[in-house]
Amino acid sequence: MNGGEQTILFNNKPRVLAGYSIVGPKEAMGPLDPYFHKRLRKDDFGQKSYEKAECKLHMSAISGAIIAAGLTPKDIDVNIGGDLLNQIITSSFSARELDIPFVGMYTACSTFGQALIAGAALIDGGYVYRAACSTSSHFSTAERQYRYPLELGTQMTPTSQWTVTGAGCTILGKEGGKIYAESATIGKVVDFGIADANNMGAAMAPAAAKTVAQHLKDTGRSADHYDCIVTGDLGVYGSRLFLELLESEGIKVAGNHKDCGEMIFDKKQRCPQGGSGAGASSVVFNSYFLHQMRSGSIKRLLLVPTGALLSKLSSLQGETIPGIANAISFAVEE
Amino acid sequence: MNGGEQTILFNNKPRVLAGYSIVGPKEAMGPLDPYFHKRLRKDDFGQKSYEKAECKLHMSAISGAIIAAGLTPKDIDVNIGGDLLNQIITSSFSARELDIPFVGMYTACSTFGQALIAGAALIDGGYVYRAACSTSSHFSTAERQYRYPLELGTQMTPTSQWTVTGAGCTILGKEGGKIYAESATIGKVVDFGIADANNMGAAMAPAAAKTVAQHLKDTGRSADHYDCIVTGDLGVYGSRLFLELLESEGIKVAGNHKDCGEMIFDKKQRCPQGGSGAGASSVVFNSYFLHQMRSGSIKRLLLVPTGALLSKLSSLQGETIPGIANAISFAVEE
Numbered sequence: 001m002n003g004g005e006q007t008i009l010f011n012n013k014p015r016v017l018a019g020y021s022i023v024g025p026k027e028a029m030g031p032l033d034p035y036f037h038k039r040l041r042k043d044d045f046g047q048k049s050y051e052k053a054e055c056k057l058h059m060s061a062i063s064g065a066i067i068a069a070g071l072t073p074k075d076i077d078v079n080i081g082g083d084l085l086n087q088i089i090t091s092s093f094s095a096r097e098l099d100i101p102f103v104g105m106y107t108a109c110s111t112f113g114q115a116l117i118a119g120a121a122l123i124d125g126g127y128v129y130r131a132a133c134s135t136s137s138h139f140s141t142a143e144r145q146y147r148y149p150l151e152l153g154t155q156m157t158p159t160s161q162w163t164v165t166g167a168g169c170t171i172l173g174k175e176g177g178k179i180y181a182e183s184a185t186i187g188k189v190v191d192f193g194i195a196d197a198n199n200m201g202a203a204m205a206p207a208a209a210k211t212v213a214q215h216l217k218d219t220g221r222s223a224d225h226y227d228c229i230v231t232g233d234l235g236v237y238g239s240r241l242f243l244e245l246l247e248s249e250g251i252k253v254a255g256n257h258k259d260c261g262e263m264i265f266d267k268k269q270r271c272p273q274g275g276s277g278a279g280a281s282s283v284v285f286n287s288y289f290l291h292q293m294r295s296g297s298i299k300r301l302l303l304v305p306t307g308a309l310l311s312k313l314s315s316l317q318g319e320t321i322p323g324i325a326n327a328i329s330f331a332v333e334e
Numbered sequence: 335m336n337g338g339e340q341t342i343l344f345n346n347k348p349r350v351l352a353g354y355s356i357v358g359p360k361e362a363m364g365p366l367d368p369y370f371h372k373r374l375r376k377d378d379f380g381q382k383s384y385e386k387a388e389c390k391l392h393m394s395a396i397s398g399a400i401i402a403a404g405l406t407p408k409d410i411d412v413n414i415g416g417d418l419l420n421q422i423i424t425s426s427f428s429a430r431e432l433d434i435p436f437v438g439m440y441t442a443c444s445t446f447g448q449a450l451i452a453g454a455a456l457i458d459g460g461y462v463y464r465a466a467c468s469t470s471s472h473f474s475t476a477e478r479q480y481r482y483p484l485e486l487g488t489q490m491t492p493t494s495q496w497t498v499t500g501a502g503c504t505i506l507g508k509e510g511g512k513i514y515a516e517s518a519t520i521g522k523v524v525d526f527g528i529a530d531a532n533n534m535g536a537a538m539a540p541a542a543a544k545t546v547a548q549h550l551k552d553t554g555r556s557a558d559h560y561d562c563i564v565t566g567d568l569g570v571y572g573s574r575l576f577l578e579l580l581e582s583e584g585i586k587v588a589g590n591h592k593d594c595g596e597m598i599f600d601k602k603q604r605c606p607q608g609g610s611g612a613g614a615s616s617v618v619f620n621s622y623f624l625h626q627m628r629s630g631s632i633k634r635l636l637l638v639p640t641g642a643l644l645s646k647l648s649s650l651q652g653e654t655i656p657g658i659a660n661a662i663s664f665a666v667e668e
Binding site: 052084098103108114121122129186319 | 445
């Protein structure tokens with residue numbers, strides 16, 4: 001690659017034109033509430049099924065971001081999107097309403113990173129002028145697809161994370177604004193042998209550590225080059241593992257690390273490991289972190305959405321859960 | 335976009351270094367058998383489950399293509415892959431074995447087009463040197479995931495297509511060989527209101543017609559610019575609908591149109607509509623069509639993989655089936 005073994009460099013500073021986040025009621029009760037753009041009062045969003053609700057959520061994030069950028073759908077060349085549902089129906093059914101060319105992506109909760117990387121590369125290379133990069137997840141659609149019917153009222157294990165109900169969208173463009181994407185590291189699929197579908201943090205932490213280590217090696221940077229290294233949804237336990245794995249390679253990140261999954265819920269909200277889902281990094285980046293970059297308190301940020309690669313069937317067939325993490329760095333122009 | 339409303343132009347001629355195709359026993363009894371690179375004697379490929387068999391199939395296609403290009407996995411910067419299984423476990427579990435950065439994609443059977451477009455853009459823009467673009471499908475994994483247990487012996491309806499058991503991979507690179515990608519049209523999601531999950535051809539044909547019409551408009555070409563316009567898996571009935579829809583817009587394609595799904599099986603093979611699946615366009619392009627381009631009998635080809643966007647759940651919830659089609663054009667250097 002043009003920036004090392006796994007890293008690509010963007011030479012033309014593709015810009016972040018706007019970000020938008022929309023979340024469910026539980027997320028709106030968490031500590032990041034002041035930063036979100038829209039909050040639902042009920043997580044069915046007035047729809048007949050949770051899947052339709054997630055679809056409306058996804059579409060609202062894209063529309064919201066386009067409006068926030070002062071644009072109309074006609075100004076967007078491509079929507080690059082993904083979600084956790086089988087056959088990513090949320091993203092593709094949203095795209096059906098939008099009349100924008102659609103690219104569907106899937107690497108679980110790492111999809112948001114992948115979408116941003118693809119969008120930034122297409123703009124940086126001069127192929128498209130503006131891209132809407134969007135992901136979503138929904139607690140109720142994910143629970144019943146991956147685990148059990150909600151009506152069972154299944155208890156969470158101590159390592160379980162709570163799937164975030166939310167959707168986020170970033171509009172990238174050739175010009176406009178002072179925040180730009182400057183490099184990206186595409187992750188490899190890493191299998192640590194974790195087979196517990198209720199312990200995603202442990203499954204994803206090795207991939208996150210590997211991607212961050214490779215990113216620093218490829219760019220010749222130390223971890224403190226970044227004001228903040230932001231993982232997607234490792235949760236409390238996964239974040240600790242991530243930091244320990246990096247430390248074992250001589251890389252100290254602790255002081256400038258944040259995890260979107262860990263940040264989104266308060267300890268009182270009865271999900272001690274924090275949140276997860278393709279919407280987690282997407283709503284937190286598009287609200288809190290873009291705000292911090294705009295206000296100048298973060299100037300260099302490495303976003304590392306993390307994904308656990310499994311299906312209900314793969315778990316039933318006794319497969320372990322490989323992880324993947326994609327990194328993309330943003331900077332604020334001085 | 336740099337080539338019109340939905341079209342991107344590749345200015346640096348990203349090359350096709352090699353293609354590889356591996357198919358199941360039924361596909362090997364079809365008319366394209368002489369062109370395939372490897373044929374399975376049994377479609378379980380010696381594995382304990384059909385999912386593991388599909389995974390081995392996918393991995394074999396990538397390895398086969400890398401070897402055919404005279405390379406090793408270390409020479410490949412990125413694997414861009416997808417398949418039809420929930421959470422694209424085939425592609426991501428293959429990537430786990432390969433130690434190559436992985437980008438996961440999903441737009442159903444149109445995924446192969448999307449993967450080629452992403453690979454070509456990443457190379458053309460100077461970000462990566464070589465990309466392995468791969469997709470697969472497997473009759474037995476698809477049937478039991480989307481429809482019924484195989485043991486039921488469910489009859490096919492007259493419009494049903496037979497999911498192709500096969501995987502294909504194309505190695506794209508900055509230099510080498512005389513076949514190159516020259517433009518691509520990213521599809522929009524089009525919903526014609528078809529709700530019959532056994533009539534994919536009708537669901538996809540409008541998207542294919544729309545993408546081809548837009549491609550010709552964006553490039554200012556007439557359909558006969560291409561020696562062959564190749565759709566992915568419309569099948570017999572879908573192909574007819576595709577040609578009629580184009581004709582109603584004043585575009586005549588009939589003489590130079592082929593459909594991978596229609597080509598792969600013989601009429602005697604008891605699947606009168608032909609094949610479908612993310613492996614269909616992938617095995618046919620990487621075998622027959624690359625051979626025709628290398629031998630000089632096709633000099634300009636437009637490949638249009640077509641996808642039907644549905645999940646088992648979306649059908650049960652009464653959703654219609656939107657379609658998408660992505661087009662990428664290849665030319666042979668004089």
